[in-house]
Amino acid sequence: MSRALAPAAPPATGAWREGDPVGHRRFADVGDLPLQLGGVLPQVRLAYETWGTLAPDGSNAVLVEHALTGDSHVTGEAGPGHPTAGWWSALVGPGRALDTDHWFVVAANVVGGCQGSTGPSSPRPGTSRPWGSAFPRLTVADQVAAEVRLADHLGIARFAAVLGGSMGGMRSLEWAAAQPDRVGAALVLASAAASTADQIGGQSAQITAVVSDPGWRGGDYHDAPDGQGPHTGLGLARRLAHLSYRTAAELDVRFGRDAQFGEDPLDPRAPGRYAVQSYLDHHADKLVRRFDAGSYVALTDAMNTWDVGLGRGGTEAALAAVRTPLVVVAVDSDRLYPVADSRRIVDAAPSVVGGLRVVTSTSGHDGFLxxxxxxxxxxxETLELGRRG
Structure with missing residues (x-):
């Protein structure tokens, strides 16, 4: 009787690296990027994908913004260069809400990410090593500033719309605040105008999980042998995060106190797992094989520092000054970015169209996906507002 082989040890980083299959990515070198918190990130490169055809006047361009562990692969199958299928394939493509027969859709891997854009796993200019521990702190405003450079590279003077959920919703709102003449309308979905103490606390715990792993090596682990990266810490961070993405009620219905098949959690000699533990273990293992721990820390830190009012006189003042039409949507069961976070935007920003929209879901924050x-x-609706703007 054959025995199933144990899975191979994960690489030190799940980042895309030079020599890996390119897939559908393209690359734009957007120059040196001045950073909001000081310093300059040199020789920034963004990996991006596009769908559709740009109109001669550029009027049909739309920017789609990914969340924390997403990337530029918004729609399409998994395959060489793309470890997962598109994260919004149900909404982007021919005949779908974001119809690529009409719209020219752009999606970039965010700066600080790990799927082809400049981030901690990227080569540091002037050296033969990855950035690692030397990678500077980034903010959401920096991420958008890099995307503005990408728009210039593509010859897009104005996006008809910018659409994003979660961390992508932060960038969508930042585009509206920072670049009002370059955005026709913005969709801010399952997100916030500024991170709260609760969000910062949960996200900081995830960062601590990663950097406390001996495999972190101060952030300089990228050349470690397979199985010796900060996988335990990154996996723990993913488990903590995933619990905030779903709801208690959903987890109880799906798993309850059931044991994983063939395992006994109450065995005093070798306790097995509950089914919900197995579920979280699975998501942790998937992430460590396709993501980079340094990017997880850098992007989570950017979410912690997020405040659309930074440098603009405070959150409410910044929202009051936004003139780009905003469509603001919350998920009713979201416990990471609860409805109150979206309500704050609606109450303070006069450019919000149609008041607060609420999606009904049992899936919590992941309802936006x-x-x-x-x-x-x-x-x-957001696309139509942008078309008219």
Whole structure:
């Protein structure tokens, strides 16, 4: 009787690296990037994908913003160069809400990320090593500043719309605040105008999990042998995060106190796992094989520092000054970015169109990825606002 082989040890980093299959990525060198918190990130490169055809006047361009562990692969199958299928495939493509037969869709891997854009796993200019511990702190405003450079590179003077959820919603709102003449309308989905103490606390715990792993090596682990990266810490961070992405009620319905098949959690000799533990273990293992711990820390830190009012006189003052039409959507069961966070934007920003929209979902924060039937109409509305703007 054959025995199943144990999975191979994960690489030190799950980042895309030079020599890996390119897939559908393209690359733009956007120059040296001055940073909001000081310093300059030199020789920034952004990996991006596009779908559709740019109109001669550029009027049909749309920017789609990914969340924390997403990337530029918004739609399409998994394959060489793309470890996962598109994260919004139900909404982006021919005949879908964001119809690529009409719209020219752009999605970039955020600066600080690990799927082709400059980040901690990227080669540090002037050296033969990755950035690692020397990678500077970034903010959401820095991420958007890099995307502005990408728009210039592509010859796009103005996006008809910028669409994003979660961390992508932060960038969508930052585009509206920072670049009002370059955005027709913005969709801010399952996000916030500024991170709260609760969000900073949970996210800081995830950072601590990563940097406390001996495999972290101060951030300089990228050349470690397979199995010797900060996988335990990154996996723990993913487990903590995933619990905030879903709801207590959903987890209880799906798993309850059931044991993983063939395992006994109450065995005093060798305790097995509950089914929910196995579920979290699975998501942790998937992430460590496709993501970089340094990027997880850098991007989570950027989410902690997020405040659209930074340098603009405070959150409410910044929201009051936004003139780009905003469509603001919350998920009713979201416990990471609860409805109150979206309500704050609606109450303070006079450019919000149609008041607060609320998606009904049992899936919590992940509803912004899963409830395509409810999200499609607000995508369509945002595009129409941008078309008219």
């Amino acid at each position: 899963l409830e395509a039937d409810q999200i499609a109409p607000v995508v369509t």
